[in-house]
Amino acid sequence: TAQAETLEFQSEARQLLQLVIHSIYSNKDTFLRELVSNASDALDKLRLEAFRDKDLPADTSDLHVALEVDSARRTLTVRDNGIGMTRDEVVGLIGTIAKSGTAEFLRKLKESKDAAGSQDLIGRFGIGFYSSFMVADKVTLVTRRAGESEGVRWESSGESTYTIEPVADAPQGTAVTLHLKPADEEEHLHDYTSRAKLTEIVKRYSDFITWPVRLAGEDGGEPETINSRKALWARPASEVGEDEYAEFYKHISHDWNDPLETIRLQAEGTFEYQALLFIPSRAPLDLFMRERKRGVQLYVKRVFVMDDCAELMPEYLRFVKGVVDAQDLSLNVSREILQRDRQIQLMRRRLVKKVLSTVKSMMTAKPDSYRTFWQEFGRAVKEGLLDDYENRDAILEIASFDSTHDPEKQTTLAQYVERMKEGQEHIYYMTGESRALIENSPHLEAFRDKGFEVLVLTDAVDEMWIDAVPGFGGKQFQSIAKGEVDLRTEDEKKEAEERQADFSDLLSWMTTTLADHVKEVRLSSRLTTSPACIVGDTHEVSPTLEKMYRAMGQ
Numbered sequence: 297t298a299q300a301e302t303l304e305f306q307s308e309a310r311q312l313l314q315l316v317i318h319s320i321y322s323n324k325d326t327f328l329r330e331l332v333s334n335a336s337d338a339l340d341k342l343r344l345e346a347f348r349d350k351d352l353p354a355d356t357s358d359l360h361v362a363l364e365v366d367s368a369r370r371t372l373t374v375r376d377n378g379i380g381m382t383r384d385e386v387v388g389l390i391g392t393i394a395k396s397g398t399a400e401f402l403r404k405l406k407e408s409k410d411a412a413g414s415q416d417l418i419g420r421f422g423i424g425f426y427s428s429f430m431v432a433d434k435v436t437l438v439t440r441r442a443g444e445s446e447g448v449r450w451e452s453s454g455e456s457t458y459t460i461e462p463v464a465d466a467p468q469g470t471a472v473t474l475h476l477k478p479a480d481e482e483e484h485l486h487d488y489t490s491r492a493k494l495t496e497i498v499k500r501y502s503d504f505i506t507w508p509v510r511l512a513g514e515d516g517g518e519p520e521t522i523n524s525r526k527a528l529w530a531r532p533a534s535e536v537g538e539d540e541y542a543e544f545y546k547h548i549s550h551d552w553n554d555p556l557e558t559i560r561l562q563a564e565g566t567f568e569y570q571a572l573l574f575i576p577s578r579a580p581l582d583l584f585m586r587e588r589k590r591g592v593q594l595y596v597k598r599v600f601v602m603d604d605c606a607e608l609m610p611e612y613l614r615f616v617k618g619v620v621d622a623q624d625l626s627l628n629v630s631r632e633i634l635q636r637d638r639q640i641q642l643m644r645r646r647l648v649k650k651v652l653s654t655v656k657s658m659m660t661a662k663p664d665s666y667r668t669f670w671q672e673f674g675r676a677v678k679e680g681l682l683d684d685y686e687n688r689d690a691i692l693e694i695a696s697f698d699s700t701h702d703p704e705k706q707t708t709l710a711q712y713v714e715r716m717k718e719g720q721e722h723i724y725y726m727t728g729e730s731r732a733l734i735e736n737s738p739h740l741e742a743f744r745d746k747g748f749e750v751l752v753l754t755d756a757v758d759e760m761w762i763d764a765v766p767g768f769g770g771k772q773f774q775s776i777a778k779g780e781v782d783l784r785t786e787d788e789k790k791e792a793e794e795r796q797a798d799f800s801d802l803l804s805w806m807t808t809t810l811a812d813h814v815k816e817v818r819l820s821s822r823l824t825t826s827p828a829c830i831v832g833d834t835h836e837v838s839p840t841l842e843k844m845y846r847a848m849g850q
């Protein structure tokens with residue numbers, strides 16, 4: 297029989313191990329995610345291989361992951377009855393790192409001087425199996441490849457070498473036993489022999505793994521399945537109840553309320569993914585704060601990969617929560633890769649369109665929900681009019697605004713356009729700090745007098761987008777406080793010209809006298825009861841925007 301051999305880790309693997317062992321990476325809990333995800337992969341592989349090779353002598357009757365704790369010896373074992381590894385596979389897969397970008401990762405990690413920077417790098421690279429050494433000072437792996445008669449035992453304390461030897465009686469699959477470092481408050485090392493702790497971690501990271509994750513019972517009691525295994529997004533929509541969605545939404549969002557709307561998307565073909573998204577019924581408190589998070593999580597084949605995935609949802613839809621599960625990404629996918637990936641960009645475009653079209657159908661199908669939506673998130677959505685050129689029209693279509701038509705109700709632009717008077721060419725609006733200020737403004741008088749509807753725009757963001765967006769449905773936006781707004785008939789125009797001539801001496805005298813304060817004094821067609829008003833140039837910064845710029849220190 298063969299003897300135990302001592303082999304050296306490949307040099308990159310050795311460097312990575314040293315970094316892992318000495319890292320101050322605070323989120324050490326993730327080691328369990330890595331091991332459970334490896335086990336889940338191994339089960340997936342066996343399922344597939346047994347499916348393809350009907351003669352494979354392997355037992356697939358009860359595929360699962362088992363967690364076993366030995367408090368006395370301070371060990372934690374993660375066991376699966378999946379595909380397993382041959383000796384050569386163990387040497388090749390565990391003794392070396394074949395991952396692309398490893399060298400680059402190591403270089404960056406060495407360069408990064410600050411703790412936060414290197415933590416971030418480790419978190420993004422994903423150190424897989426080696427993350428065991430964050431919490432263990434010795435790791436034993438026993439494995440037997442499905443179809444092989446003999447197994448392998450691999451052991452290392454993460455230094456430069458490992459030992460490997462054959463074992464006669466290994467069960468099919470892989471068991472990874474961690475000899476845990478002592479629990480240490482200061483190093484944020486939790487007690488991984490605690491069943492509550494293990495349950496918490498599995499629920500957090502691996503709840504939706506399709507295979508059961510069982511925690512062996514104490515003193516030989518019945519094992520307990522601790523993941524819910526509900527990958528809701530992968531189940532047919534008709535099978536999933538509202539309450540299940542709500543429960544899942546609360547789980548991922550930490551919101552106590554039910555979601556306002558649930559959105560499902562299924563993409564098949566070369567780049568397969570499923571999305572389960574939610575619009576909350578309430579805006580989060582940090583919606584307009586700098587450190588706010590986005591709500592979409594990325595899963596790869598049921599395994600949680602990252603939170604707050606900015607690449608999947610634009611800033612202006614940051615309130616959308618949910619899960620996107622992609623079939624063809626690596627579990628170790630980094631944000632940099634996501635940013636460059638063309639498939640991800642296509643996916644994001646599709647998700648954005650889906651969210652916008654869902655809101656659009658809410659407008660007719662669930663008007664109350666739509667109103668809640670716009671009240672809670674409208675201000676954020678309007679930011680998209682500045683950033684998302686492609687969806688500008690779609691955003692305008694789902695927008696609502698206060699208007700002089702009905703002080704109690706907001707109007708959509710389509711409704712405004714439908715009410716436009718015969719011969720009215722523009723969509724009139726006025727921006728200001730409050731509705732009361734706008735209503736009392738002399739600019740509004742002539743418009744009200746002539747029965748023209750005016751949009752009342754009071755959000756700070758309105759000042760920004762209204763200058764950038766030319767119009768809606770072929771009608772241009774026109775501020776009633778800027779430039780020359782002509783509400784007159786032909787006769788009135790002629791009459792005004794005559795009057796202008798009559799008053800020309802007075803007007804030029806006033807223009808000269810007031811030269812320090814105004815550019816020009818004109819007769820106005822806007823006013824009915826006020827004697828005079830001050831009008832901005834068409835391209836001038838409005839008073840509110842001026843105030844905003846000043847407040848921003850510009």
Ligand code: ADP
Pocket residue numbers: 330334335338376378379380381389390423424425426469470627628
């Ligand atoms: P990754 O999972 O990203 O490939 P890991 O470091 O987690 O990186 O694992 C390296 C490789 O070791 C895996 O790709 C897999 O081939 C093998 N492996 C790890 N754990 C298991 C397991 N439980 N069963 C079978 N193979 C495994």
Ligand code: MG
Pocket residue numbers: 330333334424425
């Ligand atoms: Mg892995």
